[in-house]
Amino acid sequence: GAVVSQHPSWVICKSGTSVKIECRSLDFQATTMFWYRQFPKQSLMLMATSNEGSKATYEQGVEKDKFLINHASLTLSTLTVTSAHPEDSSFYICSASFQSYEQYFGPGTRLTVT
Amino acid sequence: QKEVEQDPGPLSVPEGAIVSLNCTYSNSAFQYFMWYRQYSRKGPELLMYTYSSGNKEDGRFTAQVDKSSKYISLFIRDSQPSDSATYLCAMRTIIQGAQKLVFGQGTRLTINP
Numbered sequence: 440g441a442v443v444s445q446h447p448s449w450v451i452c453k454s455g456t457s458v459k460i461e462c463r464s465l466d467f468q469a470t471t472m473f474w475y476r477q478f479p480k481q482s483l484m485l486m487a488t489s490n491e492g493s494k495a496t497y498e499q500g501v502e503k504d505k506f507l508i509n510h511a512s513l514t515l516s517t518l519t520v521t522s523a524h525p526e527d528s529s530f531y532i533c534s535a536s537f538q539s540y541e542q543y544f545g546p547g548t549r550l551t552v553t
Numbered sequence: 554q555k556e557v558e559q560d561p562g563p564l565s566v567p568e569g570a571i572v573s574l575n576c577t578y579s580n581s582a583f584q585y586f587m588w589y590r591q592y593s594r595k596g597p598e599l600l601m602y603t604y605s606s607g608n609k610e611d612g613r614f615t616a617q618v619d620k621s622s623k624y625i626s627l628f629i630r631d632s633q634p635s636d637s638a639t640y641l642c643a644m645r646t647i648i649q650g651a652q653k654l655v656f657g658q659g660t661r662l663t664i665n666p
Binding site (some may be wrong): 443445471473480481482483484485488530532534536538539541542544545546547549 | 596
């Protein structure tokens, strides 16, 4: 299957700072990328969907000004958590797909806000 | 009511047992049905994928879909300790070229040697 990477795998930041998470598709062109959040012992919840070169579409209840998504190329999407707070601590997982084909998931990024 | 319901477990069985994992769903618009396996602190990996009612087999894994009852299952035969993970069902819709996955809560499975 296709490979999707995320960086960093784990990040700790102080409350009030911003942190950027990268998602890369290594061997295919990702026309669409998805960002999910997963709290402990809970399922993946879709935060937003982004198409290359377009603004992201956010799910209901997700603050677009807090979770900035950029999908400027067919291989890279970034999620920036602005003014992070402890309640933003979670496991963030991206996935990538070519058009409406199968989503391939990254390994996830664990964010801890202190 | 959640769109996808899955018993979170945990489920613990001895090695070699047959495992049955189940999900129900309420949205008739779901077109594709998947099972993912997720190890601790890792991203999910796709195990099985089907879009029609009936059974689909892949090695020790069998996925079953009953669209009339809105019920899907995953069976694992001859379970191994390496099968210990969280199993997530997921349903997919594609509307006007845009796809969306909705996941169940995940069932944590432990296979005891």
